[in-house]
Amino acid sequence: MRILVEQSGYELENVGDRAMLEAGLQHIYRLWPDADVGVICTADDFDSPSLLSVRSIQPYRAVEPRRMPERLSHGAKLVSKRYFPSVISPQVQSGAGALNYLSPLVHEILSADLALSTGGGFVNDVFRMHAGSILSLLAATQRLGRPTAMFGQGIGPLRGRGVIRQAQRVLPRLTVLGLREPGSADAMKQANVQVEASVTGDEALVLARPGELVTNAEGIGFNVRMQQYSGVGSDRELALRNAITAVRRALDGVVVPLPITHNHTGADDTILRKMLDDEAHVKTLRTPAELADEVEKCRLVITGSYHAAVFSLARGIPVVGLTATAYYDGKFSGLEQLYPLGAVQQISFDDPTWESDLVDSAKRGWALPPELRQAIATRSTELVERCRSLWDSFAEKVQIAGVRT
Numbered sequence: 001m002r003i004l005v006e007q008s009g010y011e012l013e014n015v016g017d018r019a020m021l022e023a024g025l026q027h028i029y030r031l032w033p034d035a036d037v038g039v040i041c042t043a044d045d046f047d048s049p050s051l052l053s054v055r056s057i058q059p060y061r062a063v064e065p066r067r068m069p070e071r072l073s074h075g076a077k078l079v080s081k082r083y084f085p086s087v088i089s090p091q092v093q094s095g096a097g098a099l100n101y102l103s104p105l106v107h108e109i110l111s112a113d114l115a116l117s118t119g120g121g122f123v124n125d126v127f128r129m130h131a132g133s134i135l136s137l138l139a140a141t142q143r144l145g146r147p148t149a150m151f152g153q154g155i156g157p158l159r160g161r162g163v164i165r166q167a168q169r170v171l172p173r174l175t176v177l178g179l180r181e182p183g184s185a186d187a188m189k190q191a192n193v194q195v196e197a198s199v200t201g202d203e204a205l206v207l208a209r210p211g212e213l214v215t216n217a218e219g220i221g222f223n224v225r226m227q228q229y230s231g232v233g234s235d236r237e238l239a240l241r242n243a244i245t246a247v248r249r250a251l252d253g254v255v256v257p258l259p260i261t262h263n264h265t266g267a268d269d270t271i272l273r274k275m276l277d278d279e280a281h282v283k284t285l286r287t288p289a290e291l292a293d294e295v296e297k298c299r300l301v302i303t304g305s306y307h308a309a310v311f312s313l314a315r316g317i318p319v320v321g322l323t324a325t326a327y328y329d330g331k332f333s334g335l336e337q338l339y340p341l342g343a344v345q346q347i348s349f350d351d352p353t354w355e356s357d358l359v360d361s362a363k364r365g366w367a368l369p370p371e372l373r374q375a376i377a378t379r380s381t382e383l384v385e386r387c388r389s390l391w392d393s394f395a396e397k398v399q400i401a402g403v404r405t
Helices: 015-031 070-086 090-095 097-102 104-111 128-143 161-173 182-190 203-207 234-251 268-276 288-295 306-313 326-338 354-366 370-400
Strands: 002-006 036-040 055-057 114-117 120-123 148-155 176-179 219-223 254-257 298-303 319-323 344-348
Touching: 002 015, 002 104, 002 128, 015 036, 015 148, 015 203, 015 288, 015 306, 015 370, 070 104, 070 128, 104 128, 114 128, 120 128, 128 148, 128 161, 148 161, 148 182, 148 203, 148 326, 148 370, 176 182, 176 370, 182 326, 203 288, 203 306, 203 370, 219 234, 219 268, 219 306, 234 254, 234 268, 234 298, 234 354, 254 268, 288 298, 288 306, 298 306, 298 354, 306 319, 306 326, 306 370, 319 326, 319 354, 326 344, 344 354
Parallel strands: 002 036, 002 114, 036 055, 114 148, 120 148, 148 176, 219 254, 219 298, 298 319, 319 344
Antiparallel strands: none
């Protein structure tokens, strides 16, 4: 069996992206141990955690823009990846030689027995180019009459006509669709995307040591995401520094940096080193295991990153989410819906009292009793089982469809 895998972050410079991909590969290995798996990925250090013969597929060979600003070059590559799958149909299979030359994806799509996307939060207006390229590949596979699936998807906000039209065409034709929070179903309904889906929580939970309750930790986990899509700019830096200092003093705890992104301008580790004035203390975390090790030191986590929250909740650690956009409001609201009351609190930077609210929320999270922490950890194990069940259901449907294994 040949399986083509799309995923959330081709560069794998985000521990959350890597965790969702690795979790998906674990399920593939469990269900189809002899499969030939190709993963769309540009990372130099890509390495599967399984024993599969996973192949890293470069998505951009067709376009190698020269003497072009990096941002325009990246845009050209995304456009090319979105375009080439759109011309694939059963009618072009016999004459695909020229297309194979132009794009490495053409051969991969034509030869795949099924295609799927591991978890992510990209089907929205914020990442519409990435969403468009992945949905285009899945649509091409569907036109060939082969099974497709998406797991652990955070969907919305959806307002742009282009991404809505693609979602309306592709998502209802998926063999299975897994959502990481109930709000994704609401976003699809508002965009008139009619599809049956299962809420499973985030795929990365299985690598976050779910159910292993953290006890006797006294750290205050901290992450901030300063990117255009998060709505948090450098103008917040001083106020955030002061607010975290106030929290640390109020709780008499030690700040534990939890950077999720690395190796690019404005990455979490770079921002945290600058904000905390501590080069040595802020580690660059590259793997899910490294993130889980740092989370284990925390009694409470304050974060602007979704996956710092996911890894914390897996261990029964309450979270205070920092939000400044509808995109992040949806992420943290989704976690709040999935977990017991008190597990997730949100602080909006739009609220003029956010600094004092942050201290108050941190105090409440810090004081959360053991029985509620255990309930949070237990809920995480339940969500992991939901993920597993959906993968099992997909495998059964693939078998019923007569796909070669």
